[in-house]
Structures are given as structure tokens and as C-alpha cells.
Amino acid sequence: MIRFALLSRTRTAVALAVTGLVCAVFAGPAGAASDQRRATGADRQSAAATRALVDPEFFDDFNYTYYTDTLLTQRGWTLKSGQAGPGVPGATYKPANITFATELGNKVMVLRSVSNGTAAGTEHSEIYQERKFLKGTYAARVYFRDTPIFGPDGDHIVQTFFTYSPLSFPMDPNYSELDFEYLPNGGWGIPSSALLATSWETYQESPWQAVSVTTQANGSYVGWRDLVITVDNTNIKYYVDGQLFATHSEPYLPESLMDIRFNQWLIDLTGVTSGKTRAYEEKIDYVYYAKDQVLTPAQVQTTVAAYRSAGVTFEDTV
Numbered sequence: 001m002i003r004f005a006l007l008s009r010t011r012t013a014v015a016l017a018v019t020g021l022v023c024a025v026f027a028g029p030a031g032a033a034s035d036q037r038r039a040t041g042a043d044r045q046s047a048a049a050t051r052a053l054v055d056p057e058f059f060d061d062f063n064y065t066y067y068t069d070t071l072l073t074q075r076g077w078t079l080k081s082g083q084a085g086p087g088v089p090g091a092t093y094k095p096a097n098i099t100f101a102t103e104l105g106n107k108v109m110v111l112r113s114v115s116n117g118t119a120a121g122t123e124h125s126e127i128y129q130e131r132k133f134l135k136g137t138y139a140a141r142v143y144f145r146d147t148p149i150f151g152p153d154g155d156h157i158v159q160t161f162f163t164y165s166p167l168s169f170p171m172d173p174n175y176s177e178l179d180f181e182y183l184p185n186g187g188w189g190i191p192s193s194a195l196l197a198t199s200w201e202t203y204q205e206s207p208w209q210a211v212s213v214t215t216q217a218n219g220s221y222v223g224w225r226d227l228v229i230t231v232d233n234t235n236i237k238y239y240v241d242g243q244l245f246a247t248h249s250e251p252y253l254p255e256s257l258m259d260i261r262f263n264q265w266l267i268d269l270t271g272v273t274s275g276k277t278r279a280y281e282e283k284i285d286y287v288y289y290a291k292d293q294v295l296t297p298a299q300v301q302t303t304v305a306a307y308r309s310a311g312v313t314f315e316d317t318v
């Protein structure tokens with residue numbers, strides 16, 4: 001895990017610089033922050049039919065009390081702990097940095113990162129699910145934040161929603177990873193805020209080589225965002241707030257079972273010169289996966305609304 005984590009930081013940074021496979025760069029988010037969609041009666045009626053179609057599926061509304069809630073591990077979640085990557089070498093992943101708050105009329109998960117400008121004083125957060133996901137539809141509602149909760153601003157923070165399988169050997173073609181990464185203060189040579197969607201075929205550490213493709217949109221994505229990734233036999237499609245953000249295809253289609261991850265971490269310590277402590281937060285309302293079914297973002301919203309109207313905060317039939 002530690003080895004992967006350290007590699008992940010390096011390869012991501014280098015991939016952007018070396019492979020340079022940015023297939024689209026466009027202006028920042030269109031329109032205002034996304035509305036919180038609410039299902040109508042008709043939505044709920046159609047939701048039952050939709051849900052019958054998409055089983056097996058995974059849904060977690062993150063209705064937990066604390067990071068030590070035993071339900072988290074019972075339901076397949078791992079909270080990364082200790083010195084690990086990705087991010088600043090020597091920084092620490094702390095499960096206690098993952099908390100749960102009431103917002104949007106329900107519980108949301110909060111990932112906090114803290115830094116005082118030193119590696120020893122830098123804390124990251126990460127949570128990941130079991131490895132059992134491949135083709136189908138992945139979705140999460142995520143809050144991207146541009147400024148610290150407190151303290152000086154400017155760190156090269158990465159706020160993510162991604163899927164991942166370990167690399168078995170260098171350039172293993174079965175390696176699989178699909179990333180949403182938001183950089184509120186830039187990083188990896190990007191001067192300001194940007195949202196990245198990256199699909200990986202494979203990589204090797206030494207000498208560095210990566211086969212990946214990134215779609216980059218410059219601009220602020222602050223606020224709640226509905227993120228969807230669909231994977232079928234032809235395409236990987238990334239959607240933000242219902243709008244198609246990126247389409248990637250072979251050789252980037254995933255071949256191996258992946259886990260689902262959320263993390264927040266600092267790329268480096270060059271963004272802020274101050275030694276004052278600062279903290280950043282990414283929030284996640286829910287995560288959803290439908291196995292082997294490509295759903296539209298609207299169908300995802302309908303399905304989530306159906307779970308909520310039924311009072312279901314967790315389901316796993318994958």
C-alpha cells in the first residue's frame with residue numbers, strides 16, 4: 001500500500017508533464033453551482049422500474065456517526081492510516097480526519113487535510129471500498145472547496161473521486177484506474193484551479209512510462225458537483241452535473257476489478273510559504289454504482305432519490 005501510494009503521487013505528476021495527452025482543454029464550469037435535484041412523484045414511479053433494471057448495485061449515503069463507526073468496516077470501507085502516499089512524502093493519513101456532518105438534509109462525509117508547511121505537520125485523508133467494481137456506472141455527489149476552512153490559502157490540494165486496481169508488474173496492461181481530480185489551487189504545473197479526468201491503461205515506475213489520457217478543464221468547480229463515470233465495452237465517459245466532460249476509449253478501458261476511492265491530499269508544500277496551520281475539506285454526499293449498466297446522470301439522480309424516498313441509506317448487492 002505504501003509503495004503504491006508513493007508511486008501514485010509520482011506517476012500522476014509525471015504523466016501530466018510527459019504523456020501530455022490532454023485531449024480537451026476548455027473553459028471552466030458552465031452556469032451556476034448545481035441545484036440539488038429533487039425527485040417528483042413520476043420520478044419515484046419510474047425509479048422502481050429503473051432500480052429493477054440495474055441490480056446489482058452499490059449505494060452508500062454515508063449515514064455514519066464517526067470514523068470509528070463499525071458499520072464502515074462491516075460495509076467494506078477502509079480508512080487509510082499512517083505514513084503513506086499519495087502526496088507529500090512523510091505526511092500521515094489519519095482516519096480521524098474523516099468525519100460526518102448533517103448537510104443537504106442528510107449526512108455527508110467530510111475528508112479533511114491539514115498542514116503547517118512541514119511533512120510531519122501534514123495530514124491527509126482517504127477512504128476506499130473493496131475491489132469488486134468494473135464496468136457499469138459510478139456516481140458520487142462531491143463538494144469541491146477552493147479555500148481552506150481556516151489558515152492561509154494556496155496549497156496544491158487534490159480532491160478526488162476515483163477507481164483503482166493495483167499494478168501487478170511494470171506496464172501490466174490489466175492495470176486499471178479512472179480518476180476525477182480537482183485542483184483548487186493548481187499543481188503539477190497547472191497554475192490555477194482545474195478539474196481533471198484521467199483514464200489509465202498502465203505505467204511503470206522506472207524508467208518512468210505511463211499510458212494514460214487526461215481531459216483538463218481550467219476554472220473553479222467550487223460547490224456540490226454530481227460526478228458520473230460510465231464504462232462499457234467501448235467508452236469511458238465522465239459527466240459533471242449532467243454534462244459530458246470527457247470520453248476516453250481503448251487502450252484505457254479498465255480490465256481488472258477496481259475499488260472505489262475518495263481522498264484529499266497535498267501534492268507538495270510549495271504552494272504556501274507560511275508556517276501557519278491550515279485545513280482543507282472535501283465533502284461526499286453519496287456514492288453509487290450500477291454493475292454492467294450504463295445509466296444517464298438523470299437516471300442516477302432518479303435512483304438516488306428512490307433510495308431516499310424509501311429510507312434506504314445503504315445497499316450492496318454487488
Ligand SMILES: [Ca+2]
Pocket residue numbers: 060061062063106107108109284285286
Ligand atoms: Ca448522504
Ligand SMILES: [Ca+2]
Pocket residue numbers: 172173174175176200201202251252253254255
Ligand atoms: Ca489497463
